Amino acid sequence: xxxxxxxxxxxxxxxxxxxxxxxxxxxxxxxxxxxxxxxxxxxxxxxxxxxxxxxxxxxxxxxxxxxxxxxxxxxxxxxxxxxxxxxxxxxxxxxxxxxxxxxxxxxxxxxxxxxxxxxxxxxxxxxxxxxxxxxxxxxxxxxxxxxxxxxxxxxxxxxxxxxxxxxxxxxxxxxxxxxxxxxxxxxxxxxxxxxxxxxxxxxxxxxxxxxxx
Amino acid sequence: xxxxxxxxxxxxxxxxxxxxxxxxxxxxxxxxxxxxxxxxxxxxxxxxxxxxxxxxxxxxxxxxxxxxxxxxxxxxxxxxxxxxxxxxxxxxxxxxxxxxxxxxxxxxxxxxxxxxxxxxxxxxxxxxxxxxxxxxxxxxxxxxxxxxxxxxxxxxxxxxxxxxxxxxxxxxxxxxxxxxxxxxxxxxxxxxxxxxxxxxxxxxxxxxxxxxxxxxxxxxxxxxxxxxxxxxxxxxxxxxxxxxxxxxxxxxxxxxxxxxxxxxxxxxxxxxxxxxxxxxxxxxxxxxx
Ligand SMILES: Cc1cc2nc3c(=O)[nH]c(=O)nc-3n(C[C@H](O)[C@H](O)[C@H](O)COP(=O)(O)OP(=O)(O)OC[C@H]3O[C@@H](n4cnc5c(N)ncnc54)[C@H](O)[C@@H]3O)c2cc1C
Ligand code: FES
Ligand code: FES
Numbered sequence: 001x002x003x004x005x006x007x008x009x010x011x012x013x014x015x016x017x018x019x020x021x022x023x024x025x026x027x028x029x030x031x032x033x034x035x036x037x038x039x040x041x042x043x044x045x046x047x048x049x050x051x052x053x054x055x056x057x058x059x060x061x062x063x064x065x066x067x068x069x070x071x072x073x074x075x076x077x078x079x080x081x082x083x084x085x086x087x088x089x090x091x092x093x094x095x096x097x098x099x100x101x102x103x104x105x106x107x108x109x110x111x112x113x114x115x116x117x118x119x120x121x122x123x124x125x126x127x128x129x130x131x132x133x134x135x136x137x138x139x140x141x142x143x144x145x146x147x148x149x150x151x152x153x154x155x156x157x158x159x160x161x162x163x164x165x166x167x168x169x170x171x172x173x174x175x176x177x178x179x180x181x182x183x184x185x186x187x188x189x190x191x192x193x194x195x196x197x198x199x200x201x202x203x204x205x206x207x208x209x210x211x212x213x
Numbered sequence: 214x215x216x217x218x219x220x221x222x223x224x225x226x227x228x229x230x231x232x233x234x235x236x237x238x239x240x241x242x243x244x245x246x247x248x249x250x251x252x253x254x255x256x257x258x259x260x261x262x263x264x265x266x267x268x269x270x271x272x273x274x275x276x277x278x279x280x281x282x283x284x285x286x287x288x289x290x291x292x293x294x295x296x297x298x299x300x301x302x303x304x305x306x307x308x309x310x311x312x313x314x315x316x317x318x319x320x321x322x323x324x325x326x327x328x329x330x331x332x333x334x335x336x337x338x339x340x341x342x343x344x345x346x347x348x349x350x351x352x353x354x355x356x357x358x359x360x361x362x363x364x365x366x367x368x369x370x371x372x373x374x375x376x377x378x379x380x381x382x383x384x385x386x387x388x389x390x391x392x393x394x395x396x397x398x399x400x401x402x403x404x405x406x407x408x409x410x411x412x413x414x415x416x417x418x419x420x421x422x423x424x425x426x427x428x429x430x431x432x433x434x435x436x437x438x439x440x441x442x443x444x445x446x447x448x449x450x451x452x453x454x455x456x457x458x459x460x461x462x463x464x465x466x467x468x469x470x471x472x473x474x475x476x477x478x479x480x481x482x483x484x485x486x487x488x489x490x491x492x493x494x495x496x497x498x499x500x501x502x
Contacts, residue, residue, distance in 0.1 A: 052222045056220045060221075076218060077218075077219060077264065099214050100252050102404060104316065104318050107318055119252055188403040189318050189403065
């Protein structure tokens with residue numbers, strides 16, 4: 001039996017688009033390019049003594065810190081962070097909506113910065129710190145942004161809300177005195193079909209005030 | 214959407230990365246921010262059998278001026294550019310561009326090297342690089358070579374970077390006094406690729422004559438495009454309203470946009486004209502500061 005990747009590439013070749021030709025530009029020579037300067041380079045092939053571990057295509061071990069806890073999961077390298085969190089760690093707060101980086105519903109923090117977990121590989125965050133919406137509250141005490149979202153009614157169907165909250169909380173971490181424009185910018189990638197934006201802005205500005213007290 | 218299966222390694226040095234690229238040949242692809250590559254793999258536009266993740270290689274995300282160049286490591290993220298004091302104070306064209314690239318989430322991951330190496334005329338950095346006449350440093354186990362940006366983009370997703378190579382640095386000649394630059398793109402919504410985008414860098418001498426003109430266009434040609442006739446029309450000229458209008462007219466005439474959901478050809482040409490004029494004005498304004 002062919003493995004799926006072989007099947008895939010032979011499928012593409014049949015359609016006349018081999019993956020090699022498509023992305024690599026293989027076979028092209030570097031017309032008109034210049035200045036080969038081997039001497040300038042400090043790295044040498046021999047430096048690569050202990051080669052890095054090769055993972056996949058089957059499941060590989062990924063260790064990372066999720067919401068303050070060290071976690072180990074076994075996933076295929078093709079597993080996205082969103083999938084790893086949702087399917088392997090039962091953290092379903094981050095939503096997968098567009099699954100292609102366009103809507104930010106899947107926003108989590110990696111080392112404190114908001115990223116789209118649907119287009120980030122789980123293996124790629126190995127050894128790093130991930131915070132999800134589930135990790136924002138301190139025990140029973142909600143994060144001020146979460147509280148403000150409730151007070152200001154900043155959620156309707158709620159599907160975009162975890163991503164929104166992660167974006168807004170990240171903003172307040174970075175900038176304790178945001179203006180309306182800063183909140184708009186911080187949430188510019190978060191799509192909300194229900195149109196909660198004005199409430200989201202209100203809530204975030206209110207949370208900022210509260211956090212300063 | 215799940216990518217086809219692949220093997221994965223995250224080398225800690227460039228040498229290890231080169232060895233892996235050598236070993237896996239055409240099957241291997243480099244993973245930087247992954248924000249162009251992973252979506253393409255999900256859509257099966259790409260199905261590499263091996264991913265070489267270069268995120269663990271230290272020392273590739275610097276932004277500094279050195280030896281007459283602004284040097285940017287390939288792994289500098291959009292967010293790094295956004296937050297760099299050097300960029301903010303001396304290279305506003307990058308701030309113009311990085312603000313318009315996708316959204317904050319994507320900018321925390323996407324790298325400048327990946328943005329250029331992807332070879333997509335819809336990406337915004339290529340036009341900026343054309344306007345500034347950047348050079349791209351490409352490294353392999355054999356050494357490194359420098360490719361002028363005009364010789365970098367070969368075609369649709371094809372660049373000068375060969376299978377065993379890694380784009381390691383972008384080098385931009387530090388512009389002389391009297392230089393200003395600016396970038397803007399028309400987008401339908403935040404995070405959208407450009408309907409049309411124009412990058413401009415202009416240098417004027419003490420008498421107001423143009424001594425340098427660089428104009429790059431986004432997403433209105435199969436490859437990132439230099440508006441060569443527009444540049445020629447400005448060089449050596451006094452920067453009058455007429456000269457600027459002529460440069461804008463030529464850019465609109467010379468680009469090759471196609472009809473799509475973002476607009477038809479005529480509209481896109483018109484927008485290239487408008488943006489070219491506006492960006493020249495903005496660059497001139499900044500040159501005077
Ligand atoms: C929703 C969304 C919206 C976006 N909007 C915009 C936009 O408006 N404007 C814009 O410019 N971009 C946009 N992007 C693209 C984004 O900026 C990408 O991150 C960028 O194009 C690629 O950078 P990367 O580091 O993610 O590269 P990757 O996805 O990791 O790599 C892209 C390609 O380049 C190759 N590569 C990467 N680094 C190197 C290297 N150092 N040497 C050799 N080859 C390399 C890879 O093998 C791959 O083929 C958007 C992306 C998303 C998901
Ligand atoms: S689900 Fe990840 S950005 Fe939409
Ligand atoms: S509350 Fe429904 S999508 Fe935002």
